[in-house]
Amino acid sequence: MSKKVAVVTGSNKGIGLSIVKGLCKRFDGVVYLTSRDEARGKAAVADLNKQGLHPEYHQLDVSDKESISKFRDHIQEKCGGIDILINNAGFAIANNIDFSYDFEENKKIIDINFKSILTIQELIFPLLRDNGRILNISSDCGHLSNIRNKYWADRLSSKNLTLKDILEFVDWFLEGCKNKSLKKEDIADGGTIAAYRVSKVALSAITILQQKELLKRNISVNSMHPGFVRTDMTKGNGFLSVDQASETPLYIVLDAPDSLKGAYIWYDGKAVDWYDCNGEYYFKISTYIEQLVSAVKKQNI
Ligand SMILES: NC(=O)c1ccc[n+]([C@@H]2O[C@H](COP(=O)([O-])OP(=O)(O)OC[C@H]3O[C@@H](n4cnc5c(N)ncnc54)[C@H](OP(=O)(O)O)[C@@H]3O)[C@@H](O)[C@H]2O)c1
Numbered sequence: 001m002s003k004k005v006a007v008v009t010g011s012n013k014g015i016g017l018s019i020v021k022g023l024c025k026r027f028d029g030v031v032y033l034t035s036r037d038e039a040r041g042k043a044a045v046a047d048l049n050k051q052g053l054h055p056e057y058h059q060l061d062v063s064d065k066e067s068i069s070k071f072r073d074h075i076q077e078k079c080g081g082i083d084i085l086i087n088n089a090g091f092a093i094a095n096n097i098d099f100s101y102d103f104e105e106n107k108k109i110i111d112i113n114f115k116s117i118l119t120i121q122e123l124i125f126p127l128l129r130d131n132g133r134i135l136n137i138s139s140d141c142g143h144l145s146n147i148r149n150k151y152w153a154d155r156l157s158s159k160n161l162t163l164k165d166i167l168e169f170v171d172w173f174l175e176g177c178k179n180k181s182l183k184k185e186d187i188a189d190g191g192t193i194a195a196y197r198v199s200k201v202a203l204s205a206i207t208i209l210q211q212k213e214l215l216k217r218n219i220s221v222n223s224m225h226p227g228f229v230r231t232d233m234t235k236g237n238g239f240l241s242v243d244q245a246s247e248t249p250l251y252i253v254l255d256a257p258d259s260l261k262g263a264y265i266w267y268d269g270k271a272v273d274w275y276d277c278n279g280e281y282y283f284k285i286s287t288y289i290e291q292l293v294s295a296v297k298k299q300n301i
Contacts, residue, residue, distance in 0.1 A: 004029030010089025012044040014231035018246035024053035034060035062116035081129040088137040099191030106195035113199035138223040142200030143281040149186040173198045188282040211262030227267030237291035
């Protein structure tokens with residue numbers, strides 16, 4: 001019987017790298033560390049090798065169809081299939097956390113965090129083996145309560161949600177940036193990091209559709225918020241280390257009961273009601289600023 005295979009996207013650093021580390025220790029099979037930049041990926045593998053861990057490596061830029069296609073061919077030839085797929089690669093913002101109409105920047109965020117999943121669905125999902133597990137690393141920014149525009153919150157809440165709904169939601173946002181019709185009030189927390197919120201809401205929404213599609217093959221598809229984690233993305237701020245933050249993703253793909261399907265999961269491992277727009281699940285930029293201020297204060301002591 002061929003060996004089981006686990007793949008983690010964007011895993012040369014941060015939470016993804018820590019998930020690879022955990023899989024190398026616990027998963028009975030081949031673990032793929034992938035990265036868009038080959039040198040960064042190979043450096044991460046070399047570092048793990050020094051710790052006695054031996055993942056396989058392959059280049060994978062999730063926003064580049066050709067790169068995904070090459071990775072698909074490689075897996076098909078070498079392994080024949082995938083049992084665990086963790087869509088972790090993500091991009092937040094360069095510098096600007098304020099509400100911004102910057103179309104190019106916002107489109108880039110949507111492309112990496114959400115549109116890439118459509119290509120992965122097209123090219124990589126056919127390689128998934130029955131009873132496999134997919135985990136989409138979303139965010140608290142991916143909870144539906146981040147969307148304050150009533151029309152879109154209602155439409156995304158529909159039990160008959162379709163891909164068309166999600167694609168039109170994303171287009172509404174990008175068009176609104178282009179023609180400046182988007183309002184700050186359409187997005188939670190004064191429209192801060194709006195594109196990131198929209199991309200992650202779309203990611204958690206498509207998780208629901210992917211689960212419906214793959215249910216007949218007993219493949220689990222969940223999305224999760226990994227917590228506020230000290231990585232480059234948060235400029236080193238957060239409540240959790242990467243190793244603490246990788247515990248729940250590892251639990252979901254290795255230990256969770258088979259019944260955990262189509263859920264939106266919080267960093268403590270509990271499933272949260274994604275539709276609860278009155279809940280306090282959405283990300284508040286004040287949390288981030290408080291952390292930054294306290295880090296600066298500590299440096300100055
Ligand atoms: N840290 C947090 O507090 C937090 C909170 C909620 C959600 N998340 C989510 O958790 C995931 C991991 O984030 P992190 O905090 O570990 O961030 P990170 O340290 O910045 O790592 C992000 C990873 O994604 C990779 N990446 C970016 N664009 C890519 C692309 N086009 N193709 C392939 N890989 C790409 C990066 O590669 P390069 O090194 O080449 O840039 C890097 O390896 C992301 O999806 C993020 O949105 C993080």
